[in-house]
Amino acid sequence: MTPGTTVALVGNPNAGKSTIFNALTGEHQHVGNWPGKTVERKEGKFTAGGMTLNVVDLPGTYSLTAFSMEEKITRDFLLQGQPDAVVAVADAANLERNLYIVVQMLELGVPLVVALNMADIAESRGLKIDTDRLAAGLNVPVIRTIATRGEGLEELKQAVAQAIQNGVHHPHRPLTTGVEFKNDAPRCPNCG
Ligand SMILES: Nc1nc2c(ncn2[C@@H]2O[C@H](COP(=O)(O)OP(=O)(O)OP(=O)(O)O)[C@@H](O)[C@H]2O)c(=O)[nH]1
Ligand SMILES: [Mg+2]
Numbered sequence: 001m002t003p004g005t006t007v008a009l010v011g012n013p014n015a016g017k018s019t020i021f022n023a024l025t026g027e028h029q030h031v032g033n034w035p036g037k038t039v040e041r042k043e044g045k046f047t048a049g050g051m052t053l054n055v056v057d058l059p060g061t062y063s064l065t066a067f068s069m070e071e072k073i074t075r076d077f078l079l080q081g082q083p084d085a086v087v088a089v090a091d092a093a094n095l096e097r098n099l100y101i102v103v104q105m106l107e108l109g110v111p112l113v114v115a116l117n118m119a120d121i122a123e124s125r126g127l128k129i130d131t132d133r134l135a136a137g138l139n140v141p142v143i144r145t146i147a148t149r150g151e152g153l154e155e156l157k158q159a160v161a162q163a164i165q166n167g168v169h170h171p172h173r174p175l176t177t178g179v180e181f182k183n184d185a186p187r188c189p190n191c192g
Contacts, residue, residue: 006054006082007160010074010105011089012098013060016117018042019147020089021057024157034073049161056083062097064104078108085111085164087156092122092129092144106138111163114142115156120149 009017021029025044034041042057058077059070066075077083088105090098095116105112116131135142141159145152 004054005051005084005164006056007085007087007164008056008058008077008083009087009089010058010078011060011101012062012091012094013070015060015089015091015098016115016145016147017060017089018057020087020115020117020145020153020156021055023147023150023153024055037069037073039070039073046157048157049165051161051164053085053160053164061101063100083110085113085160087113087115087160089115089117091118092116093118093125093127095122095127095129102138106140109168111160111166111168112140113156113159113163114138114140115145115147115152116142117145117147119144119151120146 009021011017021042021044024046026046028046029042029044032041032043033039039059044055044057045052046055047053056077058074061068061071061074063071064075064078066072078086086105086108088102090102092098102114114134116129116134119129122129129144131142131144141163143152143156143159145156147153
């Protein structure tokens with residue numbers, strides 16, 4: 001891993017992580033394999049808020065329970081405290097199912113931004129998601145994105161840069177996993 005600040009893209013399979021990854025990194029990406037695994041590892045760079053950030057496109061996962069090889073890779077990467085921030089990519093058209101991994105990301109205690117992707121599909125089905133209310137409920141920024149059209153990606157970049165600068169402002173209590181994750185992210189005063 002290149003030294004510096006690393007952002008991990010996490011979310012259910014098909015939520016749009018790789019589309020966001022490609023849009024963020026453009027030409028600045030490297031594709032390899034996870035050590036000893038046949039699963040593709042994509043890493044790249046983008047700039048936001050005057051910072052150059054490494055970004056890793058993690059394999060799709062429904063939870064940190066790690067049943068599949070993809071989930072195990074994602075879990076190990078997160079548990080080893082590698083990312084300085086996480087973008088949880090959620091499919092807005094299947095929000096309830098997608099929120100489970102988002103909640104698990106809250107428990108990591110790392111700066112977190114939610115990309116509420118596939119907004120076009122959700123809206124074409126008549127779903128109206130109040131992103132402000134969701135953000136207030138989760139206590140993390142929620143950005144509406146349509147990754148295939150590049151919509152919301154500038155806002156997403158800004159939110160990631162801001163989240164890294166602000167440190168953690170959400171609960172660190174393990175709600176679903178019972179596991180305390182270790183990382184060096186600055187803690188917010190309310191969390192202790
Ligand atoms: N309509 C629409 N399609 C999208 C959007 N974002 C991604 N897609 C499409 O959804 C499909 C899945 O996107 P990917 O980026 O491959 O999803 P992923 O999360 O990387 O999937 P895995 O790597 O399998 O976990 C692709 O066909 C994308 O073109 C979006 O905002 N709107
Ligand atoms: Mg992908």
